[in-house]
Amino acid sequence: MSRIKIYNARILPMTEDTAIIDGGVLTVEDDRISYVGDGSDEPEGVQYDREIDAKGNLVMPGFKNSHTHSGMTFLRSFADDLPLDRWLNEAIFPREARLQDDDIYWCTKLAIMEYLTSGVTACFDMYLRPYEIARASEECGFRMVQTGSMNNFSQSLELQEEWYNELNDKNPLTSYLFGYHAEYTCSKELLEGLARLADRYKAPVWGHNSETENEVKGCLERYGLTPTEFADSLGLFAYGGGGYHCVYLSDNDIEIFKKRGLHIVTNPGSNTKLASGIAPISKYMRAGIDIAIGTDGPASNNCLDMFREMFLVTGLAKLHDMDASSVDANEVLKMATVGGARAMGLDDCDCLAKGKAADLIILDLDKPEMQPLNNISKNVVYSGSKADVKLTMVAGRVLYEDGRFSLGEDPDRIKKEVSRVIERMRDI
Amino acid sequence: MSRIKIYNARILPMTEDTAIIDGGVLTVEDDRISYVGDGSDEPEGVQYDREIDAKGNLVMPGFKNSHTHSGMTFLRSFADDLPLDRWLNEAIFPREARLQDDDIYWCTKLAIMEYLTSGVTACFDMYLRPYEIARASEECGFRMVQTGSMNNFSQSLELQEEWYNELNDKNPLTSYLFGYHAEYTCSKELLEGLARLADRYKAPVWGHNSETENEVKGCLERYGLTPTEFADSLGLFAYGGGGYHCVYLSDNDIEIFKKRGLHIVTNPGSNTKLASGIAPISKYMRAGIDIAIGTDGPASNNCLDMFREMFLVTGLAKLHDMDASSVDANEVLKMATVGGARAMGLDDCDCLAKGKAADLIILDLDKPEMQPLNNISKNVVYSGSKADVKLTMVAGRVLYEDGRFSLGEDPDRIKKEVSRVIERMRDI
Numbered sequence: 001m002s003r004i005k006i007y008n009a010r011i012l013p014m015t016e017d018t019a020i021i022d023g024g025v026l027t028v029e030d031d032r033i034s035y036v037g038d039g040s041d042e043p044e045g046v047q048y049d050r051e052i053d054a055k056g057n058l059v060m061p062g063f064k065n066s067h068t069h070s071g072m073t074f075l076r077s078f079a080d081d082l083p084l085d086r087w088l089n090e091a092i093f094p095r096e097a098r099l100q101d102d103d104i105y106w107c108t109k110l111a112i113m114e115y116l117t118s119g120v121t122a123c124f125d126m127y128l129r130p131y132e133i134a135r136a137s138e139e140c141g142f143r144m145v146q147t148g149s150m151n152n153f154s155q156s157l158e159l160q161e162e163w164y165n166e167l168n169d170k171n172p173l174t175s176y177l178f179g180y181h182a183e184y185t186c187s188k189e190l191l192e193g194l195a196r197l198a199d200r201y202k203a204p205v206w207g208h209n210s211e212t213e214n215e216v217k218g219c220l221e222r223y224g225l226t227p228t229e230f231a232d233s234l235g236l237f238a239y240g241g242g243g244y245h246c247v248y249l250s251d252n253d254i255e256i257f258k259k260r261g262l263h264i265v266t267n268p269g270s271n272t273k274l275a276s277g278i279a280p281i282s283k284y285m286r287a288g289i290d291i292a293i294g295t296d297g298p299a300s301n302n303c304l305d306m307f308r309e310m311f312l313v314t315g316l317a318k319l320h321d322m323d324a325s326s327v328d329a330n331e332v333l334k335m336a337t338v339g340g341a342r343a344m345g346l347d348d349c350d351c352l353a354k355g356k357a358a359d360l361i362i363l364d365l366d367k368p369e370m371q372p373l374n375n376i377s378k379n380v381v382y383s384g385s386k387a388d389v390k391l392t393m394v395a396g397r398v399l400y401e402d403g404r405f406s407l408g409e410d411p412d413r414i415k416k417e418v419s420r421v422i423e424r425m426r427d428i
Numbered sequence: 429m430s431r432i433k434i435y436n437a438r439i440l441p442m443t444e445d446t447a448i449i450d451g452g453v454l455t456v457e458d459d460r461i462s463y464v465g466d467g468s469d470e471p472e473g474v475q476y477d478r479e480i481d482a483k484g485n486l487v488m489p490g491f492k493n494s495h496t497h498s499g500m501t502f503l504r505s506f507a508d509d510l511p512l513d514r515w516l517n518e519a520i521f522p523r524e525a526r527l528q529d530d531d532i533y534w535c536t537k538l539a540i541m542e543y544l545t546s547g548v549t550a551c552f553d554m555y556l557r558p559y560e561i562a563r564a565s566e567e568c569g570f571r572m573v574q575t576g577s578m579n580n581f582s583q584s585l586e587l588q589e590e591w592y593n594e595l596n597d598k599n600p601l602t603s604y605l606f607g608y609h610a611e612y613t614c615s616k617e618l619l620e621g622l623a624r625l626a627d628r629y630k631a632p633v634w635g636h637n638s639e640t641e642n643e644v645k646g647c648l649e650r651y652g653l654t655p656t657e658f659a660d661s662l663g664l665f666a667y668g669g670g671g672y673h674c675v676y677l678s679d680n681d682i683e684i685f686k687k688r689g690l691h692i693v694t695n696p697g698s699n700t701k702l703a704s705g706i707a708p709i710s711k712y713m714r715a716g717i718d719i720a721i722g723t724d725g726p727a728s729n730n731c732l733d734m735f736r737e738m739f740l741v742t743g744l745a746k747l748h749d750m751d752a753s754s755v756d757a758n759e760v761l762k763m764a765t766v767g768g769a770r771a772m773g774l775d776d777c778d779c780l781a782k783g784k785a786a787d788l789i790i791l792d793l794d795k796p797e798m799q800p801l802n803n804i805s806k807n808v809v810y811s812g813s814k815a816d817v818k819l820t821m822v823a824g825r826v827l828y829e830d831g832r833f834s835l836g837e838d839p840d841r842i843k844k845e846v847s848r849v850i851e852r853m854r855d856i
Contacts, residue, residue, distance in 0.1 A: 073799070075802075077802045077810060080803070080806050081742075081752070081755075082752060082753055083752055087752065110796055111796075117795070269743075272744070272746060272747055273743055275747055275752040277747070301811075302806070302807075303812075303813070315700035315701055318700060318701060323703050324511055324512055324515065324702050325511050328509045329509060368538055368541040368545060368839075369542050369731045369732065371843045371846060372843070372847040374505045375505040375506070375508070378505040378508050379730075382730040383504060383505070385731070385733065385736075386797075387545065411796075418800050419800040419801070
């Protein structure tokens, strides 16, 4: 059994009580947290393999990146500042079509490196070749929930069912949820089939939803229903799930999200860079819907940085509402941790408490941008950056610390392999 | 004479030709660049005090933070998520009124530390007690252009003239330009006096301008003119200058900016967090106005991070125009370097060329978020972060390298002194 003790810390557990524990102690046994507190009732006589002096730094749950396409790292900065249709059809699709299993394996590993530098301990990934993504994640020790990106041209109901059965309950780090790419890339029959699958397994369903005004308009033209209404009318949400982006939900959509217990994953960086629009987050919050935050993929964002996303969630809400008091920073922290864990079905990864998964980060409060310590959680959201991440632990293993990775793989090799992927198809 | 050579670099000089020099060499003599190129015509037989192997990393001009209030670091995260009037009147003003000379000296030094971590080599600062700000900057070796924040309650024409004479041409690192806080805090008589001062010295004038809709509305009510029209009607802009924020310039304001050669300093982080609005940057660009970028102060932003600002300049423009092709990343890099230097009157600090000031940064291209190297300048703007800053050099001196500061001052003392400032007035 591996035992780690972190002491002399400020601990932000993100349990119902959001107070920070000063001079806190947190202990880990294997992949679980065995103690969180001020040390006064800490179990005695335990021998630790490692004791980490956190020196007054902040220990908090890792961020959950709740929507991403990790395997797209090879396309970062490949085709920016283009209108959406040219970006997709000229730059992205022709290259994705040439991806091999191994390409996605390496590209996912590069994304995992970046996640770790940004304090991300779990991702909700939607991409191609789920076995390769699971293999890359398990080898790195990273937690990955996948969902299908099924559409008329790629993946299928049969494959989704296979993946659902093969990728759940096999490795504690990886799991799989049903998903479709989006209404506009799926036939009605395909989505009806997915609803039957969801019913058979009593399982939630995920998909891109109302990312752009055009998407909603197209669905209204096709079916006289919004993407949310349409999916719900097919029974896709009978067992929950949710939507990525959700920039343009109608009042009735919001009612459906409430009634079905659906989650919204907001992606402000991508919605900004692709000029999709600003999601009305404060309205969704008032409706009581669970919200999580995702970076979207590295081809559209272009970085996989939860600090940037957190600032954008509150910043864009303030602009949208023209109200500087909209969406308090503490609400953003909840979305980035608890909200993400709930969306992804990672009930053990939401907060720091005894018995929960040891998925946590240590932030350096000694950096100039974190000083003075007037309000630590607001510092994290408003002035924090990946430069503050000292340590990232997933399932009790330290995968990143002081700029160094422990992934069982040479980081230089990962970067070289990804460069090779794009070199092979740069000029097609 | 001190001589430094940087070799094996990728160099982005930001001269008219924006191409990157691969395998580049840059040499520094004292505070100036003595050579930039591919090394084939490098001066021979020179003995260097230090040779830096840049290992394929990016060498580029340092960022110019063209609008900030450095001394406000003590108020970071002190009062966020409040409406603007409560934030100013309840949290900020009462505490600023109690600041002593020494307080501003220490708070400025903390800001300088943060600037250096974000690759900033010069600031355009508007705050109180300019002698203390100049002293802090000179001691750190940091380049600081100050401007007045004169208003009906603070500073005066006499003080501005004294500072103008005392703080220019004394130390190559520090200078002073005439400035007023904003139209709405200054009487017409005060601004007329400033126009006379500008005329006497043939000097540019700076001020906050059209930051909020209310500001423009108030000025129209008072004078029947916009803030730009009003200032221009008084002769304030006879010798140039410019405005900070400029979120709500009218078409006629834009004409005045063009005619007078005024600069726009955009502050997207602060305009977002304070819910002021989105500046129409692409419109200003089309009009051919010089644009620079600033963080604004740490009480409103809350961080002093040019990477965040650069992403926001292009991201918010894309949202404003609902066009993903708005404001190319390369234009943003120009604003953050060349545009800032021009605004601040730092003609020698705009780009990397022989004879220019040795104000430069080295960015680590080996970080996961900078890989693969599909487009380096887009990587800097879209996925770059302060975590990528390896080295920051101002006037030929390395002030920050690999997380360590060389400021002639113990960084821990700086943080302690700033904490003491806010502790003293936390509960007033």
